[in-house]
Amino acid sequence: MNNNGELDFFIQCLGLKEQPRNGWRRRGISDGESVADHTLMMLLMMLWKTEGLPAEDRLKALEMVIAHDLPEAIMGDYTPADKVPIDLDKLEPCLQALRYQKTHPDAQRLEDFQAHTEYLKDPALVALGRTAVEQWNLPRPRLEFIFLIGGPGVGKGTQCQLLSQQNTTACFSLGELLREEKDDAESQFKDFIERSFKEGVAVPGSLAMRILRGRIAGAADSGKSIVVLDGFPRSLKQLREFMAEISPKFCTLYLRCAPDVLSQRLETRAQSSSRTDDLDARVRSSRANRFEAESQALITELKKYPFREIDGSRPQNDVANDIQSCLQSMRADT
Template sequence: MAPITSAFDPKDVTVIFVLGGPGAGKGTQCENIKRDYDFVHLSAGDLLREEQKREGSQYGELIQNYIREGLIVPMEVTIALLENAMKEAIAAGKKARFLIDGFPRKMDQAEKFEEAVVECKFVLYFNCTEETLKQRLLKRAETSGRVDDNEESILKRFRVFKDTSKPVIDAFAAKNKVREINAEQSIEAVYNDVKKIFDDLFQMHTYHYFTLLDPY
């Protein structure tokens, strides 16, 4: 039996997992990174919501039921949507740099993605207290129209994050592959911390590039 090979080589494709509790500001900060560092921002949640609305989707009803209950959609669905979105972005001529926002939410998702798609560079973790997250989400609920922006669903999402996503963060931290950000701060202060991480990342890439050109 032939060995399973991933869809992309990590030397060619950069993936950063972006994790944090619901309302931690992941989407806002990803848009800043996308603008300043030429990344493609893929929100696992947005891809799932778009898929559930797509006419003729075989996954639509299933996705809607899982999201309403604050549960995790089967990983095969999410990984397939992410891989397809990455291939479309590369085919469209965009740089092969991806922020994957809100994924993985379980360790088996992380392992399956890295096996089938590509190994991640690191996890960018926005750490924030549940009380702050709840206030932000309830404020967002006034205008978002999202079915999961209500107090009952919010509390379910907190439990799911604590039980499933936090162990993912801990596992990557054990491999020194987590960059943690204090997300209690203002949007500007959070992004200042984010920029330090990405400036270091690209300085490192530049160093390796010139070292390969002239190792002496």
């Protein structure tokens, strides 16, 4: 059997993953969703909307969604101005814009997409669209978020302890929050988190942000105005999740320290703690150098926002004084 036709078709369809949705680019979002991303969301929404219908009807509905976007593999992305909308196609951009207004605060005219909900007819879609618009306009707590990052042993925990002595400041470590949740007998997530830890699997970002968001809300209710996150974010994905779920505004303090100094500090810490693995020079060196290598892309992204670099190799009081000076400087600049 000659499958060249089928192969050519699927190769052509792969282009949908690389075809950007041009409407987002026009609004200043250079890394916006692809046509394939849009199609996936449309399929999920159609599955939700057709729940309870006969399987044959659901399949036809899903085929309609796919057929709607397939031509773009050849024609490129077409926008609403091209006059080929369907009802879900009006709602999906509104939901996507809701996310982008959190993750891309400098994007332009995203609020235009709220008007899409006015043209929806189906009651379920109208209700979902109304909820999206309501969430769009919800006030957020007026909190100042500070990311305190640096290699292992640089002294992030020590500096967080010093900062938390201020009445207006709350400090959180996401790792510690997850461990506390795991040990909470009343937590509905304790078994899942424990299993994730045992299997060495990262806890899903949505769950981590839910737990972090709850603690942040508690800090705000108790009168805190500054939230310091110890060793967060650890990846670009965590950063995006934080911006989407909690706040697009933050500043970063990077405690910079050479890998050999970090290794020496890890050895000193290991001699007075239970981290016996750090007594091995190869393990210490690997941890210190791995942070240096794996954090470059993240640091490059964080530098697009308020960012200060501090020499973390000096005595802790000197570092603490620099942190206060940097925070005052960043507040003056914003």
